[in-house]
Amino acid sequence: MGLKDYWIKDQSLDSIGDKKIRWAEREMPVLRMIRERFSKEKPLKNIRIGACLHITKETAVLVKTLRDGGAEVYLCASNPLSTQDDVAAALVNEGFHVYGWRGMNQKEYYECIGHVLYSRPNVTIDDGADLVTSIHKIRYGIISSEIQHAISILGSVTGEEIVKNIMGGCEETTTGVYRLRSLSSQGKLLYPIIAVNDAASKSLFDNPVGTGQSALDGIIRATGTLIAGKDIVVAGYGRVGSGIAVKARGLGARVTIVEVDPINALRAAMEGFRVESMSTAAKHGDIFITATGNINVIRREHFQVMKDDAILANAGHFDVEICKKDLEEQSVRVETVTDCITTYVMKDGRRLHLLGEGRLVNLACAEGHPSAVMDMSFSLQALSSEYIVKNRGVLPVEVITVPREIDLTVAKLKLASMGLELEELTDEQKKYLESWHLGT
Numbered sequence: 001m002g003l004k005d006y007w008i009k010d011q012s013l014d015s016i017g018d019k020k021i022r023w024a025e026r027e028m029p030v031l032r033m034i035r036e037r038f039s040k041e042k043p044l045k046n047i048r049i050g051a052c053l054h055i056t057k058e059t060a061v062l063v064k065t066l067r068d069g070g071a072e073v074y075l076c077a078s079n080p081l082s083t084q085d086d087v088a089a090a091l092v093n094e095g096f097h098v099y100g101w102r103g104m105n106q107k108e109y110y111e112c113i114g115h116v117l118y119s120r121p122n123v124t125i126d127d128g129a130d131l132v133t134s135i136h137k138i139r140y141g142i143i144s145s146e147i148q149h150a151i152s153i154l155g156s157v158t159g160e161e162i163v164k165n166i167m168g169g170c171e172e173t174t175t176g177v178y179r180l181r182s183l184s185s186q187g188k189l190l191y192p193i194i195a196v197n198d199a200a201s202k203s204l205f206d207n208p209v210g211t212g213q214s215a216l217d218g219i220i221r222a223t224g225t226l227i228a229g230k231d232i233v234v235a236g237y238g239r240v241g242s243g244i245a246v247k248a249r250g251l252g253a254r255v256t257i258v259e260v261d262p263i264n265a266l267r268a269a270m271e272g273f274r275v276e277s278m279s280t281a282a283k284h285g286d287i288f289i290t291a292t293g294n295i296n297v298i299r300r301e302h303f304q305v306m307k308d309d310a311i312l313a314n315a316g317h318f319d320v321e322i323c324k325k326d327l328e329e330q331s332v333r334v335e336t337v338t339d340c341i342t343t344y345v346m347k348d349g350r351r352l353h354l355l356g357e358g359r360l361v362n363l364a365c366a367e368g369h370p371s372a373v374m375d376m377s378f379s380l381q382a383l384s385s386e387y388i389v390k391n392r393g394v395l396p397v398e399v400i401t402v403p404r405e406i407d408l409t410v411a412k413l414k415l416a417s418m419g420l421e422l423e424e425l426t427d428e429q430k431k432y433l434e435s436w437h438l439g440t
């Protein structure tokens with residue numbers, strides 16, 4: 001099979017998508033500034049970028065920025081349920097190579113990855129590392145049925161050939177960075193990858209503030225439920241979970257935290273949350289939200305004791321946190337209530353409602369993070385891509401931290417765009433901070 005120029009659901013949706021992209025642009029002033037500079041300087045001239053990202057209106061603003069910087073962009077979905085089909089259509093209308101639609105199956109998902117790899121990208125941008133791990137599996141000959149779907153698109157293009165062309169990559173999310181660190185610690189990472197997720201101007205804002213708001217937005221849009229007065233259980237009090245917990249409390253919920261890390265559990269307790277095991281919390285929660293990046297966090301024994309009508313939602317990267325297999329096995333009937341709500345009727349008649357098939361609720365049931373937050377994350381992606389191209393051949397083959405200057409540039413530009421002032425250190429203060437002579 002050869003390369004399709006694009007593979008999306010419905011080209012006729014392009015004008016709706018175009019309006020949405022323009023709406024997002026208004027809230028992305030930092031990326032707009034970068035785009036203006038990129039248009040003049042063309043730092044990505046002759047570079048092919050292979051991106052595996054949620055195909056949303058904000059991603060559209062990023063890929064247009066990369067294109068204006070001179071790159072040719074090939075974009076596939078990083079989740080089968082997160083693509084905004086109208087946005088995909090608008091991008092195709094502008095000549096982008098886009099592969100993905102909402103509701104694609106596993107085979108189609110990996111075939112879309114295959115299309116991006118067929119372009120032999122020079123830079124990869126990933127959200128969750130499905131693109132990068134596919135490259136590594138193909139190169140190392142670890143061929144599962146999913147990878148076989150990607151390979152079916154590649155024809156005679158080999159893993160070696162794909163890797164040879166790559167200068168470096170960028171990773172957007174925590175789960176992707178875990179997977180990269182695992183590759184790196186086993187000495188298997190094949191090219192340098194920047195952990196965009198770990199930049200301060202990403203993980204202090206996108207993860208807690210962006211997901212905090214948008215995960216609740218997803219739950220509210222899907223169910224119309226009143227958050228005030230609800231008993232909400234959040235699993236994971238890391239960057240994402242803590243953001244969700246704080247926002248839920250702000251809307252009037254009583255929030256319980258489930259954590260495995262003693263420090264984060266203690267932090268949750270000192271910040272005023274009840275801390276319990278999942279076995280205890282499962283008995284009383286009205287709404288459960290997972291945000292751990294871990295597998296089977298809510299499973300058989302927890303479903304057994306949940307209240308009738310409990311709502312289950314996941315904000316972690318993969319649909320593995322709420323065990324769907326256990327839910328299916330324990331239920332006598334499965335009902336589709338809406339696009340976003342699946343009800344499992346248990347043997348004793350209790351009904352448990354799973355949102356967005358257990359996939360990231362903010363993208364499956366809403367539109368993902370607010371554009372103003374993605375402004376920072378995607379500015380980091382654009383500047384990190386430029387950094388990779390500028391430093392091609394000299395970066396170490398490891399998981400690399402976003403350079404401090406890039407992180408600070410994004411934060412400063414964002415502050416300026418918000419009309420906020422930054423205090424400046426006086427020479428005397430700088431000297432004081434650098435000196436060890438002065439004391440009591």
Ligand SMILES: NC(=O)c1ccc[n+]([C@@H]2O[C@H](COP(=O)([O-])OP(=O)(O)OC[C@H]3O[C@@H](n4cnc5c(N)ncnc54)[C@H](O)[C@@H]3O)[C@@H](O)[C@H]2O)c1
Pocket residue numbers: 173174175176206207211235236237238239240241258259260261264291292293294297315316317318360361362369
């Ligand atoms: N929905 C989104 O748009 C979005 C945005 C950013 C990140 N993410 C994803 O959210 C997940 C969490 O990201 P993060 O940045 O908060 O990671 P993090 O490492 O900061 O936090 C994860 C927390 O979960 C805890 N944890 C692990 N296993 C657990 C278990 N079995 N029970 C309870 N707690 C457990 C860890 O101790 C940690 O405190 C990742 O999968 C990440 O990729 C999603």
